[in-house]
Structures are given as C-alpha cells and as structure tokens.
Amino acid sequence: MPISTYLCGNDGSVTLPAGGEVIQVRTFAATLERVESETTGFSDTGRRRRLGMLDLTGSLTGVPGVGTVTTNAATSCVFLQTATAALTLNLFDGSGTSDAKISANCIFNGFAFNVDKTGDSTLTCNFSNGDGTAPVISWLV
Numbered sequence: 404m405p406i407s408t409y410l411c412g413n414d415g416s417v418t419l420p421a422g423g424e425v426i427q428v429r430t431f432a433a434t435l436e437r438v439e440s441e442t443t444g445f446s447d448t449g450r451r452r453r454l455g456m457l458d459l460t461g462s463l464t465g466v467p468g469v470g471t472v473t474t475n476a477a478t479s480c481v482f483l484q485t486a487t488a489a490l491t492l493n494l495f496d497g498s499g500t501s502d503a504k505i506s507a508n509c510i511f512n513g514f515a516f517n518v519d520k521t522g523d524s525t526l527t528c529n530f531s532n533g534d535g536t537a538p539v540i541s542w543l544v
Contacts, residue, residue, distance in 0.1 A: 410494050410503060417463060420488030426465040426526050433461035433492055433505060435538065457537040459507045460530070461492075467516065467526040484511060487533040495543070507538035 417428040438455035487508040495502040510533035517525045532538055 414495055416493045418489075418491035418493070420484070420490065424468065426463065426467055426528070428463050428465040430464045431461060431492055433459060435459055435505070435540070456535075459505065459509070459532040459538040462513075462527055462529045464525055464527045467524055486510075490530060501543055503542050505538055505540050507532045508534040508536065 415431075417431055419426070419428070435457060437457055440453050440455060442451045442453050443449075444451070487510055489506070490509045491504055491506045493502055493504045495504070509530040511528050511530050513529035515527045517523075517527070
C-alpha cells in the first residue's frame, strides 16, 4: 500500500507527567537509537555486532508558566521529580488512536531558563528513557 499521508506542518503535541504544567511545550526533539556492541570472537575473520535495547533521549522547549497548581509545586514540579514519569510525544495530531507517537517512562534533567529583553522567555529540559523498558512506538496503526 502506498503512503498517502506525510507528517508535515505543525501538528503534534506532548503529554507531560503530573507537574508538567509549568511548561507549555512549543518544540521537541527526540532521538531513538540502539547501543551497538562488538561481539567479535578470537576465531572470527570479520566483525560481529549486536544491537541493544531501543533507547530514547531528547529535549523539550517551551514557555514557562506561573499560576495556581492544584498540588504542591515544590514536590510535584516536573523539574524536581526524582523518579521516572510517563511522557508521550505525538508527532501527528494526538486526537485519536491512529496517530504517530512515542511513549516512554522518562527522567527529566538539564533544565535551562532563558529570558531576553524583547520579552521572550523559554524553558528547555532534556529527557531520557529511565526505566529499563524500551519506548513504545505507535506509527499510524
């Protein structure tokens, strides 16, 4: 069957864990990769390699927000969490079951805050797969 729909334009969304309401995500970048290990033995005439578990790393960038949070922001804020939390990156519109998405339990680290004189404020954070389970990839199923 030929491909008739391509992921282009500005469709996409991010579902953050509890405490993620401090950032309105505008962009994200995600990298899916596998660790490669060389398993060449002494009697092998060529190189042998094996792939490990699929891993996810990336970053989110958006506008930081302030306001009323229904839970204690000091302990539930996404950049203060110390355990893994569910993250879903929707590459399509996120409105149905036939979307392209990547879901994983991630840790959030490396937060950067930026403010310039023109009034733009951004918050960037990095995320990594954090629970030893490969990310779930649903591609227009």
